Amino acid sequence: MTDATQPTARSKTSLYATDARTKRRNAAEKRFRVYGIVAIATGLVFLVVLLASIVWNGIPAFTQTFVTIQVELPEEKLDKSGERDLEVMKKVSTFGYAPLIDNALAATLEANGIDSPFSKNKDLRKIMSASAAAQVRDAVLANPEIVGTTQEFRLLTSSRVDGYLKGRVTRDSIARDKNLDAEHLDIVDQLRDLGVVVKTFNWDFILGADASESRPESAGLGVSMIGSFFMMLVVLALSLPIGVAASIYLEEFATQNRFTDLVEVNISNLAAVPSIVFGILGLAVFIQFAHLPSSAPLVGGLVLTLMTLPTIIISTRASLKAVPPSIREAALGVGASKMQTVFHHVLPLAMPGILTGTIIGLAQALGETAPLLLIGMVGFIASDAPDTFVDGFLSPNSAMPAQIYEWAKRADPAYYERAWGGIIILLVFLMAMNILAIMLRRRFERRW
Amino acid sequence: MKDNSEGRKLVDQMDLKFEARDVQVFYGDNHAIKDVNVDILDNTVTAFIGPSGCGKTTFLRALNRMNDTIPSCRVEGDIKLDGEDINHPSVDPVQLRAKVGMVFQKPNPFPKSIYDNIAYGPRIHGLAKNKAELDDIVEQSLRRGALWDEVKDRLQESGTGLSGGQQQRLCIARAVATEPEVLLMDEPCSALDPIATAQVEELIDELKQNFSVVIVTHSMQQAARVSQKTAFFHLGNLVEYGDTDHIFTNPQDPRTESYITGRIG
Numbered sequence: 001m002t003d004a005t006q007p008t009a010r011s012k013t014s015l016y017a018t019d020a021r022t023k024r025r026n027a028a029e030k031r032f033r034v035y036g037i038v039a040i041a042t043g044l045v046f047l048v049v050l051l052a053s054i055v056w057n058g059i060p061a062f063t064q065t066f067v068t069i070q071v072e073l074p075e076e077k078l079d080k081s082g083e084r085d086l087e088v089m090k091k092v093s094t095f096g097y098a099p100l101i102d103n104a105l106a107a108t109l110e111a112n113g114i115d116s117p118f119s120k121n122k123d124l125r126k127i128m129s130a131s132a133a134a135q136v137r138d139a140v141l142a143n144p145e146i147v148g149t150t151q152e153f154r155l156l157t158s159s160r161v162d163g164y165l166k167g168r169v170t171r172d173s174i175a176r177d178k179n180l181d182a183e184h185l186d187i188v189d190q191l192r193d194l195g196v197v198v199k200t201f202n203w204d205f206i207l208g209a210d211a212s213e214s215r216p217e218s219a220g221l222g223v224s225m226i227g228s229f230f231m232m233l234v235v236l237a238l239s240l241p242i243g244v245a246a247s248i249y250l251e252e253f254a255t256q257n258r259f260t261d262l263v264e265v266n267i268s269n270l271a272a273v274p275s276i277v278f279g280i281l282g283l284a285v286f287i288q289f290a291h292l293p294s295s296a297p298l299v300g301g302l303v304l305t306l307m308t309l310p311t312i313i314i315s316t317r318a319s320l321k322a323v324p325p326s327i328r329e330a331a332l333g334v335g336a337s338k339m340q341t342v343f344h345h346v347l348p349l350a351m352p353g354i355l356t357g358t359i360i361g362l363a364q365a366l367g368e369t370a371p372l373l374l375i376g377m378v379g380f381i382a383s384d385a386p387d388t389f390v391d392g393f394l395s396p397n398s399a400m401p402a403q404i405y406e407w408a409k410r411a412d413p414a415y416y417e418r419a420w421g422g423i424i425i426l427l428v429f430l431m432a433m434n435i436l437a438i439m440l441r442r443r444f445e446r447r448w
Numbered sequence: 449m450k451d452n453s454e455g456r457k458l459v460d461q462m463d464l465k466f467e468a469r470d471v472q473v474f475y476g477d478n479h480a481i482k483d484v485n486v487d488i489l490d491n492t493v494t495a496f497i498g499p500s501g502c503g504k505t506t507f508l509r510a511l512n513r514m515n516d517t518i519p520s521c522r523v524e525g526d527i528k529l530d531g532e533d534i535n536h537p538s539v540d541p542v543q544l545r546a547k548v549g550m551v552f553q554k555p556n557p558f559p560k561s562i563y564d565n566i567a568y569g570p571r572i573h574g575l576a577k578n579k580a581e582l583d584d585i586v587e588q589s590l591r592r593g594a595l596w597d598e599v600k601d602r603l604q605e606s607g608t609g610l611s612g613g614q615q616q617r618l619c620i621a622r623a624v625a626t627e628p629e630v631l632l633m634d635e636p637c638s639a640l641d642p643i644a645t646a647q648v649e650e651l652i653d654e655l656k657q658n659f660s661v662v663i664v665t666h667s668m669q670q671a672a673r674v675s676q677k678t679a680f681f682h683l684g685n686l687v688e689y690g691d692t693d694h695i696f697t698n699p700q701d702p703r704t705e706s707y708i709t710g711r712i713g
Contacts, residue, residue: 329550333623334549336569
């Protein structure tokens with residue numbers, strides 16, 4: 001008490017003057033704050049650069065150049081018998097249709113008063129996509145009645161012409177390219193001014209199937225999206241129940257002993273195993289041993305399930321642990337059995353965490369490429385959308401990231417552009433899943 | 449020990465609820481409860497007092513086998529409820545806990561509605577045949593928990609939204625709803641203010657009409673106020689057990705005297 005009432009030597013310092021020690025402490029704190037801000041700013045800069053470059057490079061992939069022309073469909077070329085018998089008509093291949101398009105293009109030039117520098121109509125073909133003939137053939141086979149008439153078609157131009165309109169291909173670069181000549185570009189310039197050649201939004205990029213190496217203009221991500229969808233169905237249907245059951249058992253029922261310790265350590269280790277290892281495991285077990293079809297989304301889903309399980313188990317256990325023990329005691333105290341306690345009280349409270357973990361795990365699986373390399377889901381898989389639900393699991397398909405990888409690998413710069421565009425679509429899906437996870441968490445989170 | 453045998457002479461066998469003989473509780477290698485012998489009577493409030501870490505709560509939890517949930521915990525000796533050994537292999541702890549309800553130190557209502565908090569026990573034990581009966585049980589239990597008037601208009605609101613004292617009374621009502629024979633209370637008032645404490649104590653006094661109540665408390669005043677029997681634990685031993693009046697006015701053991709006069713503990 002005497003210290004407080006009587007002034008002593010210690011109380012000489014003023015509160016207004018900062019002493020050296022405090023100054024040092026404040027300086028250290030300020031430095032630390034600066035480090036933190038610098039770290040966050042660096043991260044943000046990288047993020048912005050990444051997103052900007054993805055959008056910058058990827059957006060052109062969503063548009064495509066089309067030419068609208070009147071194509072004459074002469075009966076003597078397409079259906080000699082005149083019976084409109086589909087089996088007979090199918091015998092006319094795209095080689096039979098290509099000259100019709102050449103002629104139609106030449107007619108369009110003539111009608112618009114554009115001089116063709118080429119002597120033969122066939123030389124105009126380089127403007128068109130190799131898919132154009134197939135487009136016309138498909139239309140004819142779908143509706144044989146149009147044979148003998150002249151129909152308007154909106155046909156794909158070649159990827160070089162498309163690139164010219166997007167600025168990817170220039171007159172300089174064309175000089176070294178035998179796929180297109182400067183004369184073609186002159187024609188394209190005039191047709192564009194007339195509105196015959198237009199660059200518009202291309203749904204086929206989002207909904208269509210992959211195309212061969214020489215036809216980037218008709219390649220789309222849609223079918224691989226379906227492949228990803230079926231894989232995610234497999235992953236969800238397997239990893240959620242298995243993962244949640246395993247976590248509940250380990251967390252709530254299993255007694256702590258060497259065996260459960262071993263299991264726990266191994267689950268944590270599995271989460272860190274490189275994904276390609278799961279791929280080779282899937283190849284050995286599911287394809288070579290169990291003889292499941294290769295390249296099938298079912299196998300891809302099984303492999304990704306193995307990969308996702310540790311993520312789901314770890315997050316589920318964490319959210320089960322976060323449920324206060326007092327809730328378990330309360331339930332046991334009123335005479336609930338262990339299982340009633342878990343299913344009536346603990347699990348509902350852990351649900352937001354479990355769902356978040358599951359969605360994050362699914363998002364991770366959705367973006368995984370490496371294991372798919374080994375089970376044959378990467379490569380040119382010439383498939384259309386599966387006919388039936390079961391087909392979706394069993395028929396060969398690719399997945400979104402595998403398709404992007406495949407495109408990035410191809411030589412044509414038009415595919416490079418499509419790879420960026422594919423990344424945008426993939427990111428949109430991942431973002432949607434993460435937003436869903438956040439919303440579920442917000443919606444179901446309960447306080448106690 | 450001398451007091452125990454004296455106490456037992458006073459016991460009418462009809463009123464005997466719990467009978468504990470040579471109970472030992474171990475946590476791993478730690479011998480937490482040593483040779484405890486105690487008889488707990490029906491329609492009586494029995495208080496367990498003693499310093500922190502003396503084993504009151506551990507012994508209380510041994511009475512409804514809540515210690516089973518702690519993997520390292522081991523209980524030895526005989527604990528009989530109405531003459532039946534509760535640790536017998538054929539006893540399902542779930543059935544035992546339905547008979548021996550428990551209220552915990554910290555109010556722990558389920559994060560559900562007030563109605564569901566009370567109705568949960570009766571539901572899982574099949575005590576109500578239909579909704580009307582269940583409604584009845586909920587009302588009765590909340591009345592017994594002295595909470596009905598405060599919550600009757602908001603039964604569908606969350607139990608966690610109540611005040612601390614109300615939550616604890618909700619927990620008591622929840623324990624009562626399953627029609628137990630014994631109610632174990634582990635420091636039920638430690639998180640409550642004096643007014644809520646008084647309400648809970650009043651409640652305990654009423655509950656002893658129907659139940660045998662065992663209460664662990666740190667407050668000797670509380671033990672003196674609510675209990676008829678008191679047991680004093682020290683370092684895992686049951687030092688003294690007898691009528692509350694007797695223990696507080698004329699303790700036989702010097703340790704008991706030191707504790708209740710505030711010299712140890």
